[in-house]
Amino acid sequence: MCGIVGYIGDRPAAGLLLEGLKRLEYRGYDSSGVALLDDRITCYKRVGRIANLAGIVPHGLTQTVGIAHTRWATHGGVSDANAHPHLSRNKKFAIVHNGIIENYIYLKNMLAKAGFAFSSQTDSEVIAHLLEKNYEESQTHDFEEAFNTTLRMLEGTYGLVAMSADHPDCLMVARKGSPLVLGIGSNEMFVASDVSAFLGHTDSVVYLDDYEIAKVTSSSFQTKDFRNEPTEKAVSKIEWQPDSLDLNGFPHYMLKEIFEQPESIERGFAGRIVETMGTTKLGGLNLTPAELFNIKRVCIIACGTSYHAGLVGAYIIEELARIPTRVEVASEYKSKNPIIEAGTLYFAVSQSGETIDTLLSMREIQRKGGKVLGICNVVGSTIPRESDGGVYVHSGPEIAVASTKAFTSQLIVLTLFAVMMARMKDMSLNTGKRLISDIKKIPECIRNILGHAAHIESIAGKLKDAKYFMFLGRGISYPVALEGALKLKEVSYILSEGIPAGEIKHGPIALIDKTTPVIFIIPKDDQFDKTLSNMQEVRSRGGIIITIHTECPADSADYDKLKSLSDYMICVPAIDPSLTPLLTIIPLQLLSYYIARDRGCDIDKPRNLAKSVTVE
Numbered sequence: 001m002c003g004i005v006g007y008i009g010d011r012p013a014a015g016l017l018l019e020g021l022k023r024l025e026y027r028g029y030d031s032s033g034v035a036l037l038d039d040r041i042t043c044y045k046r047v048g049r050i051a052n053l054a055g056i057v058p059h060g061l062t063q064t065v066g067i068a069h070t071r072w073a074t075h076g077g078v079s080d081a082n083a084h085p086h087l088s089r090n091k092k093f094a095i096v097h098n099g100i101i102e103n104y105i106y107l108k109n110m111l112a113k114a115g116f117a118f119s120s121q122t123d124s125e126v127i128a129h130l131l132e133k134n135y136e137e138s139q140t141h142d143f144e145e146a147f148n149t150t151l152r153m154l155e156g157t158y159g160l161v162a163m164s165a166d167h168p169d170c171l172m173v174a175r176k177g178s179p180l181v182l183g184i185g186s187n188e189m190f191v192a193s194d195v196s197a198f199l200g201h202t203d204s205v206v207y208l209d210d211y212e213i214a215k216v217t218s219s220s221f222q223t224k225d226f227r228n229e230p231t232e233k234a235v236s237k238i239e240w241q242p243d244s245l246d247l248n249g250f251p252h253y254m255l256k257e258i259f260e261q262p263e264s265i266e267r268g269f270a271g272r273i274v275e276t277m278g279t280t281k282l283g284g285l286n287l288t289p290a291e292l293f294n295i296k297r298v299c300i301i302a303c304g305t306s307y308h309a310g311l312v313g314a315y316i317i318e319e320l321a322r323i324p325t326r327v328e329v330a331s332e333y334k335s336k337n338p339i340i341e342a343g344t345l346y347f348a349v350s351q352s353g354e355t356i357d358t359l360l361s362m363r364e365i366q367r368k369g370g371k372v373l374g375i376c377n378v379v380g381s382t383i384p385r386e387s388d389g390g391v392y393v394h395s396g397p398e399i400a401v402a403s404t405k406a407f408t409s410q411l412i413v414l415t416l417f418a419v420m421m422a423r424m425k426d427m428s429l430n431t432g433k434r435l436i437s438d439i440k441k442i443p444e445c446i447r448n449i450l451g452h453a454a455h456i457e458s459i460a461g462k463l464k465d466a467k468y469f470m471f472l473g474r475g476i477s478y479p480v481a482l483e484g485a486l487k488l489k490e491v492s493y494i495l496s497e498g499i500p501a502g503e504i505k506h507g508p509i510a511l512i513d514k515t516t517p518v519i520f521i522i523p524k525d526d527q528f529d530k531t532l533s534n535m536q537e538v539r540s541r542g543g544i545i546i547t548i549h550t551e552c553p554a555d556s557a558d559y560d561k562l563k564s565l566s567d568y569m570i571c572v573p574a575i576d577p578s579l580t581p582l583l584t585i586i587p588l589q590l591l592s593y594y595i596a597r598d599r600g601c602d603i604d605k606p607r608n609l610a611k612s613v614t615v616e
């Protein structure tokens, strides 16, 4: 939450900072600001989108040092005053901050007694005033020393960048709980919450760790830990191409990312299939075959869409590999003093790799001696760096706040894991080969579904004014129902619920009348007939039935049954039942997108949300 960009170099900073903010806007978009430094600090801030800020920053500014921020409000409402950067009383220090300063009330009272007046309601502003106070009170007037003293007074979490009018040759940077990465250019340096901010300007990056401080000049950086000991940093190369952040002709990132799924899924399994053995290999797990063989249970921890991917993954792992698997919502898991069992393999699943609840759960498991593997998309993010091994899903940058391609990439990786484990246990070579062959067909199957987007668009047009949607599925299709409901509610603001189809008669059926769209996810599997009965029940109450079903011949009895009970039908190609979520989710993503578009919603940046949730 919140995006930070800093620049120090030989080019005018304002345009680079605004470009970086635009790329980080998905992290928060309540307000934004930029502070530029020459012999003094000039600051511009605006409520709303980066475009509003860009409208007030004059063209032709020549300062070559600056910091910028896009905000997702925590402490203090959405206002120009609460936007970052925050300046110290004498306007000689400016800071941008991502995180929460937990002792800010104490610090604010202390500073107020010392004569500092506050111009915002944020927790972050105390940092700027503390910098001034510590600097003025020190004998040496050393920016770095004042920065270190200030850090020692802060309790809470931060990704923090500060600059000083008296020391225009450096930026001071600190990380504790909120990600920061340095971009190493030639005669220029970037600091940002993630690499997308400076993609296209440099591909050399240094990921800061928690409890690390960096002093960054235009040509160098020095890092040390909070005990003042220098730290060794490796320079990594970014894989993402700068044009992967473009819309490439699509009106929204969400639609672009839905349409990217054939390729993103292919990247997820590329190089990980051993065809002749009917199995898969996941090199990053850092586990020997014997260690894998001895896994007794799996536990998957995640939030939101990644949690839903985990739920589908659990079905697949249990079904194929017969390993008991449970899935935990990270925000709950970390607060319940979890029991960590020997023989359990833990997975932290996260697109961003920064979700704080998932990260804290992972640390708690590790603290208790458990082994946690990451399944993440963003390379170099905190979860993969702190995990005991893991697998990147290689979706490429996901910009839309609503997660789509990351979900299917996470599913493919969990499926590869399930196949690998199953083949180590009692799955036959032939079954393994058949599954692998179906996995390889998925990109083409998705292309086929995307080819029928116009049909889904027309259904969306008919349903867009509904007040409430119910999503129903059984077995492996139940988490698909949950994910379909989450997608619709977050982008269209329509109340939507995912419910196990067999549960409706225990209460939810009371909600159904002739205005209620009820979406059934009903692939041809061992739940098909029971789900048909639930369709009957909904039909009898007048609900509008939309079925997502797998292909069956138009003259078959199954087709007749589906048709007689459906108002709208959306067909996906037939595939192995354990792989159907990879296909049935696609129409639901498209339906959500088109409904939100027809309702005029801000699809890529839904209200109140942020892409990367780094506060508890």
Ligand code: M6R
Residues within 6 Å of the ligand: 303, 304, 305, 306, 349, 350, 351, 352, 353, 354, 355, 358, 401, 402, 403, 404, 486, 487, 490, 611, 612, 613
């Ligand atoms: O980056 P993560 O996968 O850890 O994020 C988890 C959730 O915040 C995320 O999936 C969220 O639910 C999305 N907005 C859903 O589209």
